[in-house]
Amino acid sequence: xxxxxxxxxxxxxxxxxxxxxxxxxxxxxxxxxxxxxxxxxxxxxxxxxxxxxxxxxxxxxxx
Numbered sequence: 001x002x003x004x005x006x007x008x009x010x011x012x013x014x015x016x017x018x019x020x021x022x023x024x025x026x027x028x029x030x031x032x033x034x035x036x037x038x039x040x041x042x043x044x045x046x047x048x049x050x051x052x053x054x055x056x057x058x059x060x061x062x063x
Contacts, residue, residue: 007049014042 018038026034048055 003049007046010045010049014038014045 021034021038044053045055047053
């Protein structure tokens with residue numbers, strides 16, 4: 001249950017950051033690079049929350 005709550009919190013924060021960055025007036029090539037980086041970060045978040053890769057870059061959530 002704790003893993004599920006952590007995943008939901010991380011995805012909500014990630015979605016808010018994605019929304020704020022998408023509001024920036026970025027040129028097309030820069031926007032595509034940022035989009036690819038966000039997708040890679042999303043994959044890393046999901047894999048680290050489930051313990052597949054070490055999540056040293058994510059802060060610990062204590063409930």
